[in-house]
Amino acid sequence: MDSSTTPDAGPQRAAGRRIIFLDVDGTILEHGSHISPSTPGAVRAARAAGHLVYLSTGRSAADIHPVVAEIGFDGAVTNSGALVTSDGEVVVERPLSAEATDRMLTALRSRGIRYFLQTRDAVYASDDMAELMRDYAVALEARVQAGQEVRPEDSLVGLAQRRFPGVEEADLGRIDKAVFVSDHEEGIDELRADLGDEFLIVPGSMPLPGGSNGEISERGTTKGSAIELLLAHLGMDAADAVAVGDSWNDVEMFQVCGVAVAMGNAQPELKELADMVTTDVLDDGIAHAFRRLGLI
Numbered sequence: 225m226d227s228s229t230t231p232d233a234g235p236q237r238a239a240g241r242r243i244i245f246l247d248v249d250g251t252i253l254e255h256g257s258h259i260s261p262s263t264p265g266a267v268r269a270a271r272a273a274g275h276l277v278y279l280s281t282g283r284s285a286a287d288i289h290p291v292v293a294e295i296g297f298d299g300a301v302t303n304s305g306a307l308v309t310s311d312g313e314v315v316v317e318r319p320l321s322a323e324a325t326d327r328m329l330t331a332l333r334s335r336g337i338r339y340f341l342q343t344r345d346a347v348y349a350s351d352d353m354a355e356l357m358r359d360y361a362v363a364l365e366a367r368v369q370a371g372q373e374v375r376p377e378d379s380l381v382g383l384a385q386r387r388f389p390g391v392e393e394a395d396l397g398r399i400d401k402a403v404f405v406s407d408h409e410e411g412i413d414e415l416r417a418d419l420g421d422e423f424l425i426v427p428g429s430m431p432l433p434g435g436s437n438g439e440i441s442e443r444g445t446t447k448g449s450a451i452e453l454l455l456a457h458l459g460m461d462a463a464d465a466v467a468v469g470d471s472w473n474d475v476e477m478f479q480v481c482g483v484a485v486a487m488g489n490a491q492p493e494l495k496e497l498a499d500m501v502t503t504d505v506l507d508d509g510i511a512h513a514f515r516r517l518g519l520i
Contacts, residue, residue, distance in 0.1 A: 242519060243458070243465050244270060245280035245301065245451060245477060246510065250470035251487055252279075252292055254505050262511035264295045269520040271298070278310075278454070280447050282401070282439055282473050284342040285309070304441045304473060305450030306400035307344045316453050317344065318400075320442055324422065325399045328440055331418040332404060337411060338434070339404040341394050349388035356405060357386070360433050401441045405434035412438045426473050439473060448476025468513060470494065470505070485513045 246252055246267075253259055267277050279288065279300035285307055288300070299310035308316035320328070332339050338353035349357070408414065411434075416425050421443060428437040455462055467474065467481035470490040478484035478497050486498035487509045495501050502513040514520045 240464060241274050241276070241460075242517075243276040243278065243455070243460055244514075244519065245278050245447070245465065245467045245481065247469035247471070247474055247477075248279060248281040248283055248288070248292055250489060250505055251468055252295075252505070252510065253289060257289060257291055258506060259291055260506050260508050260510065262508045266511040266514045266520055267295050267297070270514055271296070273520060275519055276458075280451065280467070280469070280474075280477055282403075284344065284347050284400070286345050287342075287347050299454075301447055301450045301454065303342050303344065303400035304439060305445050305447045305476075306441065308450050308454050310454060310457065315457050316450055318442075318445055319343070319397070320399050320401070322397050324442060325396050328402060328419065328423065329396075331415055332402065335406070335411070335414055335418070337404050337406045337415070339391075339402050340388070341391055341399050342401050342403065343394065343398050344400065346394075347388055348391045348394040350391050353405065354388055354390070356433065357388075401439060401445075403428060403432075403437070403439050405432050405437045407435050409435045411436040415440065427471075446476035447474065448478075448480040451477060451480050466517060466519075468502075468510065483517065485517075 276298045279297050282304045285302040301308050306318050339350050341348045424441045424443050463482040465481035466483045467477040468485040470487040484498045485500045486495045488504040502509045
């Protein structure tokens with residue numbers, strides 16, 4: 225692993241067209257709506273040079289922040305690999321089975337764990353999750369009004385202030401994944417014990433309130449497996465793929481792509497798996513990585 229963060233060090237450009245997969249939260253966005261001014265230009269320059277650039281995110285396709293969407297991409301891996309689009313075409317769509325959704329909901333409700341459900345078109349909140357987000361927004365607004373410092377992780381205020389439809393409105397036959405918040409530090413372990421090997425349960429990449437939080441997908445539905453399907457569709461080699469991320473739900477993406485780049489703000493465990501570590505999300509991390517790889 226090359227852990228240098230200097231922009232002129234590290235792997236240089238390989239000949240030919242590359243395909244780049246960019247995580248969103250913590251990679252393009254500092255959690256909320258903050259983005260490095262150099263990022264849009266770097267993405268557009270890479271595309272102008274003939275490379276393909278895709279989003280690869282745990283977010284729903286309908287939940288991509290406008291500041292990200294307006295950059296322009298060749299497609300997206302969303303809902304942690306449950307949905308893949310390319311050049312406006314749906315390439316992969318693999319929601320949870322109705323049986324799996326029912327089992328997941330039973331586990332969440334029996335533990336009293338708050339949750340969002342994600343589909344390709346929307347995000348739905350359990351009643352207690354919606355209440356948690358409202359309380360969180362009120363608390364943050366009070367801090368702002370009192371002139372207190374709001375930390376970077378508190379930039380989730382925009383998410384907290386949203387009004388999500390209730391889970392009773394969701395089509396339970398079209399659920400792609402869940403995001404949960406537990407009051408307990410051991411919430412992730414509890415759900416893993418309840419749900420077993422059928423599901424993949426990973427720590428969340430968004431700094432939601434609570435003792436612990438995470439994401440639940442079907443075991444084989446990951447960013448990595450989605451990228452493999454997309455590469456096959458495009459007739460491209462994994463050796464020409466570049467993954468850029470910051471959190472544990474990027475592991476499978478790192479394992480599949482020929483080059484794995486961890487952000488400077490990435491979790492330490494992810495940095496250990498990376499071929500390169502770039503600078504932080506707001507310290508031109510994407511632009512530095514693209515330059516080091518010779519993409520721009």
